[in-house]
Amino acid sequence: GLPFTEPDKVVGAAHLGQSGVDEWASALLQFAGGIVAELSCSISLDQDNVLRIFGTKGRIEVPDFWFAGGNRDVGQGRIDLIRAGHARETISVNETRHVYSFEVDGAGEAILAGRQEFAWPGMSWADSLGTLRVLDKWRAAVGLEYEIEKPAKRLNTIVGRPLRTDGKAIGKRAIPGLPKPTSVVALGFEDFRTFSSGSILLDAFFEAGGNLFDTGYVYGAGYTETLLGHWLRNRGVREQSVVIGKGAHSPLCYPDVIGKQLAQSLDRLQTDHVDIYFMHRDNPDVPVGEFVDAMDAEVKAGRIRGPFGGSNWTMERMDEAIAYAERTGKQKPGALSNNFSLAEMLEPIWAGCVTSSTDDWKAWLTARQMPNFAWSSQGRGFFTDRAGRDKHDSEELVRVWYSEKNFGRRDRAIELANRLGKSPIHVALAYVLAQPFPSVPLIGPRTLDELEDSLRALDIKLSPEDVAWLDNGPERRRA
Structure with missing residues (x-):
């Protein structure tokens, strides 16, 4: 019933010629419902241009499907139905106009009707973007990247001008231990x-x-750091930027791993230091002082030039680490990166994850004024239409977020969003920003639209009363 669908999986292979162009390429696309599609194209092989659709009772063939009869050089187009036990049935396409003329007519009709995309069965914008996403995955699978796309040539923004440095849409704040605003x-x-x-x-x-910018040693098998390193050098904005580094993710969560992985991270990032550093996990089998010693050594070496701390660390281990540093004269852990959101995580999303959304954690963060760099700050879809008391399609949403307490908070976020002309996910992000301790949401948009949508939350200024009402309800209402 859908107008189009995108594959769940794309794998591909190609032969790249001396110029870097894919002289032939093939792909395998896997869709929901067990549908598999095979594609191939080339500029150097003599392939037959035939579309074949296979089913359990036969197949459909469309010779020269690029034209489907709209090319006088090919001749009359046809569609062949081949079924087991039946004679081949041919449907003629008696059309002499060139296929591209139909696109011209379709565009003209859309313009005259005041539309910005084709009417069905023409391709919609969403369908076109879906095709581009598949092509991106195909290219990534075969390693096809043109010279103009590489960092050495991409010195300007997509519109061809140098990067601007005077943006004001995202505000700045001070973080204890950092010499520059973030x-x-x-x-x-x-x-x-x-x-x-x-x-x-x-x-x-x-x-x-x-x-x-949030990075981690394990992200993208190292490519996230490599990408940011290219961008910082290419754009010349390392000094204006604040880089978060993370390392020692389980199972390699040991003190002697910190320095080794940080050295690799700095090489990828093309810099000599990170501004903030987190251990990506904790290992309770290791005395906490050994981790503090390892991170303090990196501070003294100048490779960490701001606060360090733990990501997915418990309150008890943070207290123990701070106490150890105070006793021994080492730099104290000065930041945390745990989950924090309006919805309280019921079970860890991934093994070893820790949430700081509970009342005890909020009191601890407020008392210590400990900065928390909050991951999954918008509840991973809980405040969108993907979730609902009657929706159980997502195992993760149900397992991690579904409770009546969280649904009450979601209801209040929806109510407030309606009053403000925003969406519930904007309210959820504004809630994280409005905490009485330094609270910095980590956002992970995949498109410019998603980035722009997330930034709409920055217009919302919640009062302490708003925060309390979103947490607990039910009397408080914003006028």
């Missing part, structure tokens, strides 16, 4: 696998006023 939200971008695609989002975030 944007109120941090950008995560681990889904990008090419400089040409990732730099577009990095440019847009920076030009809006963002300067805080």
